[in-house]
Amino acid sequence: MNAERNKLLQQVRDCLVNLNEDCVLRAVSGLLERGVPATEIVLGSMSSAMEEIGRLYEEGEYFIAELVEAADIFKKAMKILEPRIKEEASKLGSSRRLRIVIGTVKGDVHDIGKTLVAVMLQAAGHEVIDLGVDVDAEKFAEAVEKYNPQVLGMSALLTTTARYMAEVLRVLEERGLRRKVYVVIGGAATSREFAERIKADGWARDAIEAVKLINKLAEEMKDHAGEEG
Structure with a gap:
């Protein structure tokens, strides 16, 4: 067997x-x-x-x-x-529903990992807005302004395109949006060290880790909201 x-x-x-x-x-x-x-x-x-x-x-x-x-x-x-x-x-379900904007960065046409993450996040109970592939910094920023998500997820398979994630963060900062959204990155070309270097808020090794990370964030937000209430 x-x-x-x-x-x-x-x-x-x-x-x-x-x-x-x-x-x-x-x-x-x-x-x-x-x-x-x-x-x-x-x-x-x-x-x-x-x-x-x-x-x-x-x-x-x-x-x-x-x-x-x-x-x-x-x-x-x-x-x-x-x-x-x-x-x-669905067995990894979350107690709080988050809105997540997700996309593969400019220059990268791989939607494999990103699509899997989107499917699993939806199955875990979250709302996912999928921007697709080859997404530039302006489009990410516009989506954050339009949808007001709690989380922005970026994916890159190639080392040549992963560097563009820093540009997205720069544009978010420039527009005064950076503090409004929790940025998670992932994909074969990324690592925890890379995430720290570009000052992303979180990194996920794979789709299961991404769901666990976002569910943990949802719990923290729920607890924080409870404390404020």
């Missing part, structure tokens, strides 16, 4: 890197039939594959066409996985 499970997990990764759609979807379905958690498939095999695809792109072996094709295969796999992901995420 374990050998077959590991073989299928490896197959998901290899087939996604090689852009073999049928193989990915077959392996994903096989893993779900064996009771493997959907979040494990996404955060393990699929995320690892997307990191490898990002590396191939940065080294000039893959181009935008391959990135788009990989994202398309990922989305098709996510359609199969999404009902199970929601089921798993």
